[in-house]
Amino acid sequence: MGTVEPQVATSQAQAPTTDGFQLVIDALKLNGIETIYGLPGIPITDLTRRAQADGLRVLSFRHEQSAGYAASIAGFLTQKPGVCLTVSAPGFLNGLNALAHATVNCFPMILVSGSSEREIVDLQQGDYEEMDQLAIAKPVAKAAFRVLHAEDIGVGIARAIRAALSGRPGGVYLDLPAKLFAQGIDAEAGRRSLIQVVDPAPRQIPAPDAVKRALDLLRGAKRPLIILGKGAAYAQADADIGALVERTGIPYLPMSMAKGLLPDTHEQCASAARSFVLPGADVVMLVGARLNWLLSHGKGRTWGGKGHKEWGGQKFIQVDISPQEADSNVRIDAPLVGDIGSCVSALLAGMGAGWAKPPAEWLDAVHGKKTANVARMAETLAKNPVPMNFHSALNVVRDIVRANPEAMFVNEGANALDFTRSIVDMHRPRKRIDVGTWGIMGVGMGYCVAAAVETGQPVIAIEGDSAFGFSGMEVETICRYKLPVCVVIMNNNGVYKGTDVNPRGGEVAPTVFVKDARYEKLMEAFGGVGVYATTPAELRKAMEEAVRSRRPTLINAVIDQTAGTESGRITGLNPAAKKK
Numbered sequence: 001m002g003t004v005e006p007q008v009a010t011s012q013a014q015a016p017t018t019d020g021f022q023l024v025i026d027a028l029k030l031n032g033i034e035t036i037y038g039l040p041g042i043p044i045t046d047l048t049r050r051a052q053a054d055g056l057r058v059l060s061f062r063h064e065q066s067a068g069y070a071a072s073i074a075g076f077l078t079q080k081p082g083v084c085l086t087v088s089a090p091g092f093l094n095g096l097n098a099l100a101h102a103t104v105n106c107f108p109m110i111l112v113s114g115s116s117e118r119e120i121v122d123l124q125q126g127d128y129e130e131m132d133q134l135a136i137a138k139p140v141a142k143a144a145f146r147v148l149h150a151e152d153i154g155v156g157i158a159r160a161i162r163a164a165l166s167g168r169p170g171g172v173y174l175d176l177p178a179k180l181f182a183q184g185i186d187a188e189a190g191r192r193s194l195i196q197v198v199d200p201a202p203r204q205i206p207a208p209d210a211v212k213r214a215l216d217l218l219r220g221a222k223r224p225l226i227i228l229g230k231g232a233a234y235a236q237a238d239a240d241i242g243a244l245v246e247r248t249g250i251p252y253l254p255m256s257m258a259k260g261l262l263p264d265t266h267e268q269c270a271s272a273a274r275s276f277v278l279p280g281a282d283v284v285m286l287v288g289a290r291l292n293w294l295l296s297h298g299k300g301r302t303w304g305g306k307g308h309k310e311w312g313g314q315k316f317i318q319v320d321i322s323p324q325e326a327d328s329n330v331r332i333d334a335p336l337v338g339d340i341g342s343c344v345s346a347l348l349a350g351m352g353a354g355w356a357k358p359p360a361e362w363l364d365a366v367h368g369k370k371t372a373n374v375a376r377m378a379e380t381l382a383k384n385p386v387p388m389n390f391h392s393a394l395n396v397v398r399d400i401v402r403a404n405p406e407a408m409f410v411n412e413g414a415n416a417l418d419f420t421r422s423i424v425d426m427h428r429p430r431k432r433i434d435v436g437t438w439g440i441m442g443v444g445m446g447y448c449v450a451a452a453v454e455t456g457q458p459v460i461a462i463e464g465d466s467a468f469g470f471s472g473m474e475v476e477t478i479c480r481y482k483l484p485v486c487v488v489i490m491n492n493n494g495v496y497k498g499t500d501v502n503p504r505g506g507e508v509a510p511t512v513f514v515k516d517a518r519y520e521k522l523m524e525a526f527g528g529v530g531v532y533a534t535t536p537a538e539l540r541k542a543m544e545e546a547v548r549s550r551r552p553t554l555i556n557a558v559i560d561q562t563a564g565t566e567s568g569r570i571t572g573l574n575p576a577a578k579k580k
């Protein structure tokens with residue numbers, strides 16, 4: 001009856017196909033990526049819709065820069081590349097800042113941007129949002145790839161994941177031209193083209209002689225110091241790092257985002273004696289921290305050397321995954337190259353039993369300095385001036401964080417950053433996320449979203465009023481997704497402080513904002529809770545309520561507008577100060 005032939009014909013005509021959109025989604029899912037941070041538009045709108053329909057979490061932002069910062073810090077927190085998805089040219093450029101930030105801070109991230117048609121872009125014929133994005137991304141990315149054929153999507157995403165995660169992590173750019181998304185291919189061929197990346201961040205075991213060299217140097221030290229950086233926090237080797245610090249008995253200094261790796265209240269924590277231990281140490285072991293500007297390049301007055309270029313004579317051990325990092329600023333006497341987990345466990349194994357604690361003279365001196373500084377700070381914190389200043393406000397924040405050690409903590413600003421970093425103790429690893437290596441403003445609300453989404457914990461953000469402005473519109477995003485975020489704006493009416501005046505009269509000075517701005521109303525506009533707080537008691541009540549209720553909250557903490565200093569703690573980097 002001729003039933004066989006038509007059936008074959010039908011099945012040939014309907015041979016299942018898939019397309020570029022689907023393969024991107026499938027490749028991400030296959031590699032355990034669950035969340036996309038992005039902003040829709042041509043050519044990626046349907047990618048966001050279909051990703052959501054397929055069970056990916058798609059978080060849509062008001063500006064790509066915030067989506068990008070969210071992705072970068074998601075990478076830091078999870079050891080999986082954070083994915084940021086943008087449209088072509090302007091969206092791509094908005095995301096680019098975050099890509100550079102990820103690379104500079106060693107966070108794994110993938111910026112995926114749709115792009116215009118290659119043929120038109122390369123002939124510069126004026127396509128919609130035409131731009132040679134791949135070329136522009138390269139200098140700020142650890143790696144950059146473009147996929148032109150649907151059957152190469154699997155390889156493209158696998159390469160991006162490997163590049164972001166292996167060795168020193170960083171930002172990767174993946175360029176997906178519009179045409180790619182609609183390309184259809186045979187579903188089975190498509191499925192076979194996908195790659196599930198095996199061991200994307202292979203362990204890198206340090207060489208035994210390098211371990212021995214490091215231990216010999218450490219053992220002979222009279223005044224040793226350990227510096228923990230955000231690489232150590234990223235590595236998630238918390239127990240071994242804690243064991244190394246405690247078994248050696250060596251005082252340690254956590255860099256900003258390594259705070260809480262061991263509790264800041266730990267007796268070996270030397271944060272409160274920083275300006276004593278840096279010049280005083282004879283052997284310094286850096287663990288996932290670079291000797292960049294944040295550590296005065298390992299030389300000059302901070303380290304006990306006299307002039308800018310002079311060394312204080314310390315010997316350095318540097319534990320780092322990047323073999324090129326050693327000697328970047330000063331001689332590294334014992335480079336230990338490998339992943340921090342492997343290096344620290346090799347050090348522990350090599351220490352053996354009977355490791356002698358550092359000389360009591362050094363430990364007592366560090367302890368004495370620390371106790372004196374802590375006592376002095378306690379006095380300052382106990383004061384209750386009117387109007388509220390950074391110290392009296394941060395005294396409250398410190399208590400709230402102590403009572404909620406699992407809460408995530410976001411921080412940006414100048415004074416609002418520096419005072420917070422030194423006053424507010426962190427109690428658990430990877431809780432504090434901040435402006436990072438560049439001291440960048442604008443990470444705040446993007447970080448809040450990612451911190452809430454990736455950890456499920458309440459988030460507390462301490463923001464300078466200027467810093468907040470860079471990403472302030474994302475309070476709508478926070479309200480839309482009902483995230484448990486409590487933003488506290490340290491409102492001193494401007495950049496550094498609110499008291500500058502224009503010597504010519506007329507328009508206000510460049511550092512000054514609208515006086516007594518009511519930032520809390522921004523949060524109210526989208527259904528969140530807004531609080532205007534002028535006293536520590538009001539601030540405390542509002543923060544407690546925000547953490548308890550998990551409702552999006554913005555507290556406008558009114559700070560004495562004379563309280564800040566120019567550039568916070570980095571006044572010395574201001575060219576005007578250098579000239580003097």
Ligand code: ADP
Pocket residue numbers: 104105106168169228229230231232234235255256257258287288289290291292294319320321322325338339340341436437
């Ligand atoms: P901080 O600003 O806290 O001092 P940096 O960002 O300067 O920290 O330094 C982080 C360092 O950690 C980088 O040199 C990076 O290569 C290194 N790093 C990152 N992840 C790892 C890891 N898993 N193992 C070893 N080193 C790592």
Ligand code: TPW
Pocket residue numbers: 412413414415416417438439440441442463464465466467468490492494495496497564568
């Ligand atoms: C992307 C320069 C560093 S700190 C800061 C700016 C503009 C704001 C300081 O004011 P804020 O804090 O936040 O009110 P406070 O407590 O001192 O008053 N653009 C970018 N990054 C940086 N770092 C700057 C500008 C800057």
Ligand code: MG
Pocket residue numbers: 464465466490491492493494495496497
């Ligand atoms: Mg300010």
